[in-house]
Amino acid sequence: MSISHSQQVASEVLTNGVDYPAMPWFGMDIGGTLTKLVYFEPADISETEELQEVETLRTIRHYLTGNVAYGDTGIRDVHLEMKNTVLGSRRGTMHFIRFPTSQMYQFIDLAKSKNFSSLSSAICATGGGAYKFEEDFFKIVSLQLHKYDELDCLLKGIHYIDRSNPQSECYYWKNPQEHDKCEKVPFDFRDPYPYLVVNIGSGVSILAVVSPTEYRRVSGTSLGGGTFLGLCCLLTGCETFEEAIELASTGDSTSIDKLVRDIYGGDYEKFNLKGHTVASSFGQMMSKEKRAMASKADLAKATLVTITNNIGSIARMCAITEKIERVVFVGNFLRVNTVSMKLLSYAMEFWSKGATKALFLEHEGYFGAVGCLMEYLKLGHPCHDL
């Protein structure tokens, strides 16, 4: 980043009289299972700025950008970071960090130890945890949480990232059922309305989006990522999402589920059900002998398939009732989870006879946090619409 460029930006700031809030720029989305943190690292720091940058701010910047893992459980998703991104009047890199919400108190302690409150008296947060931990943030680190609605933030985040990342953010799976021919294909999401957002976190929310400012929560289900991981933990003793997905990817659910062919010997022609269709998830586990033979990997796979198909089925029906053809799946359930993405792609296409398309976004679970950061930038000048 050239100095002249940054000066130009700075002068713009001056001429427009735009007043952005002080650094550091954070957006935080505290979900039921995971907390997602977006941090904007300005690349256009002028020498003056550099000199003026307080010690605390520098410490935080170096801590966040200098590591890819924080404590035992915090992780920076390096592959998602967005370089050379313009945010407000600044150009820089957007970093994406996550840690389990169960570690929230460690995080608060960290903020305290880095003396965060000396920089800013407020931090923007969304998600249920913004409400749940509000009091603790204030009591322990004297930080006031500015709370924003998670669905508002989610959509603002999707809009921002898609515009900043038009070539590579949105994609779909071509030939999702064919191992060899299956490929990821970019999708032009510039004129997406109306579309359905299926946000799969611990639970699932389904939103119908009709314009940049207009959306409605049409449905949801409690059978989400939390159910997958919860059941996997109970069934296999695994401890993390990555472990569960890893197990599932090597498993075979057909030894766990009862398929149409297990009941009817083949296809159930009267109702046009193929023999390989799952008739009863975990249906074979009613038998003691079959239970004894079930492997952890097979159980994990069956859990993944059950939860995914159920979400797919509900999403598809919502698409019908809302008369919408584009369905965008987001949320951290889809992270490192191509099995589910391909299943959802296939289900949408098959049941709609090709009319409905399953779309995915690279930044899966971070839209809420990004949207929240947008809100933070507005704090300085409420009328400015990003």
Added chain:
Amino acid sequence: MMSKSYARTIELPSENFFPNLKTARRFAMDIGGSLAKVAYCSTIQRRTSLVFDEENSDPDHIYNISEAEEVIIRLHFVKFETKYIETCLDFVQKNLIQSKPSFMKDKCIKVTGGGAYKYKDLITAKLGVEVDKEDEMSCLIKGCNFLLKNIPDEAFNYQRHGNPEYQFQGTDPDIFPYLLVNIGSGVSLVKVESENKFERIGGTSTGGGTFWGLGSLLTSAKTFDELLELASRGDHRSCDMLVKDIYGGSYPLIGLSGDVIASSFGKAARPNKDHDKVFSEEDIARSLLLCISNDIGQIAFLHAKIHGLRKIYFGGYFIRGHPFTMHTITYAINYWSKGEIQAMYLRHEGYLGAIGGFLKGTEEEDEEKYSWGEHFVGSSGLASPSQAGFMLGTSKSSKFDLLELDRLDKPLLPCPLLLDSASYIPDTVDLTKDADARQYWLQCFSESVETTWRQALKSQPSCADAERRAHQFRTKYLDRLSVLKENPCCYGSLTVRCLLDMSSQYLAENLFTDPYSQLKKFDNEYAMKFLVKHLAHIDSLSWHDRQLELTKGLLAGNVFDIGAKEIRKILDAGKFGFEEAKGRLQKRPWLFDDFDEWKERLLRQPPHKCAVIFCDNSGFDIILGIFPFARELLSRGTKVILCANSKPTLNDVTYSELMMVARHIAAIQSDIYHAMAQNKLVVMASGQGSPCLDLRLIDESLVRVMREQEADLIILEGMGRAVHTNFHAAFSCEALKVAVIKNKWLANRLGGDMFNVMFKYEKARRVSASTKLAS
């Protein structure tokens, strides 16, 4: 000879589980993974009374009574655990096939359900029949249509905190379209548009098998029922992540309360070292049940919404009457539809496939064209909420669940004079809702058992085993009353009508089909002596006085009611005649007194085209009450249809008795003679056999005649037909509801006293254009 024929139907203890097996024909089976159902049809021969005309010199003689064989076609459905299937087949083999070796020869048996394939060879080996496999889903739909059409109160919705918990839906003349959600191992959603048109519109693999399979992996429960039992004791909040676990409270912006489950099993999604405690089996089972029930409810709602369906019935082994499961599904449907759609369940959902399979085997016999009535005596009823779901307990008797349906002689249809047959409910008081009334009537019926069984015994003086049967009636009926006291919802809505009908069914089951036949004959002959003089007296009155006298006659006649316990006391005490009865009547103004409006109507408006009178008791009631009243209407040029019960009950006049009475009156009274000769006065069978009147189910010929004659006046006489039932009934024609209140408790409840009079005259009501179109 006669005693021998009665003895023939003694139930062997072992026969309890397969009643009337010896006369069984045409079997069908529905074999599921956990429960099997056997269906068969039997013929029951029993003695009943027959009235007939015979030359007789005695001038008082009206008719003779003799005994006749009556044949009843009954459908039996027996449900038991599939593991007993071989024992049951052996039993059938031993008790039926062995005695009639050629019975099953060259016959085939319809078998449906998942076990049709598995047990095919076993059935062929044991019974020597070919197995004809029938598609499960089409049997299910056929059975469902059959039950919804034939059985009142088949469908109900369930409110866990409702009083009562079960809300029965009566009958729906328009059963289509509906969505049937069958929850077996998986879930199928079938849209049913007509008798023969249905389509599977969707399904989900998250069903009963998922509950059972996952539940078996996660807990030590061995059976489905054990899992349900665990779930009933658990608390899902320890495993599920609620909105308040994420938010610390509710999420008001999108209307989610803090208690809504945000993520099923979400709290289990933690590294094991973080679990502050091990999740209990109960809590896991509860979370699992909730998660699956909610999911099915949501998916069912979405499908109903997409297809514009407003009626959703849930069935399949996952439900099996289990209150908590029904509650969760109801909650989910209610939540998603914002209260616009109610989840409905079926009292006999376990039998749908067996009924459908059976009907498929009888297509050439047109069984579907008949109407069928629930034989309460031989049916198990819903388990009480505290035991539901655990019906397969340890006691032997609870291992078998029974359903019996009797074929009625003719199809029964809704009365065309009803304002709106869809919203019509015959019964005035639902005893499942009204605890005071329930307590009173159950007590009242228990007390009257004493008189009933003595009368039954008296009616068969020459029968050796009559006393044993009379005692059996008493014991069984009292047992049933105590079951109903514990569990009022177990046979659908509990009403005075069904308590009366159950008594008649228990009497008939013990071969007392018409205990009052001799008494009715005596009363008719006795009343007949007064008719000529009574008519002469009426004719001597001025028009105004005559109308009042005819009405009072109608009321005085109605005092003679064997069904009312206070009246029995008076009648048993000795001489009590028509004039005495008139003297007991309340003085005007009556408790319900529309007499002046009625008189005004007669005076000012053209005569009615056709009056339909539903008659009550034999003796004074029919002869000195109804006939003179009808004669006055006839004199105005109104046609009169006298309707009497098709089957005997208490001292209510039956169709065949009324025919004899009418002919006798015609012979001595010329007006009646001419009216009958010109078809201005006709006697018809109502199709019913109850002291009460369910206008949803009346004889199709009567329905046809009501339409042809453009009936514009309906007269309902007596407590059973006008107070216990039809008190609130609305008609599209004029209506008279006439009764003497002969029960002190009821009279007090209506704000009156014993012998108070109800004379309600109601003008024809109109329906809005939209409702009219529907009918």
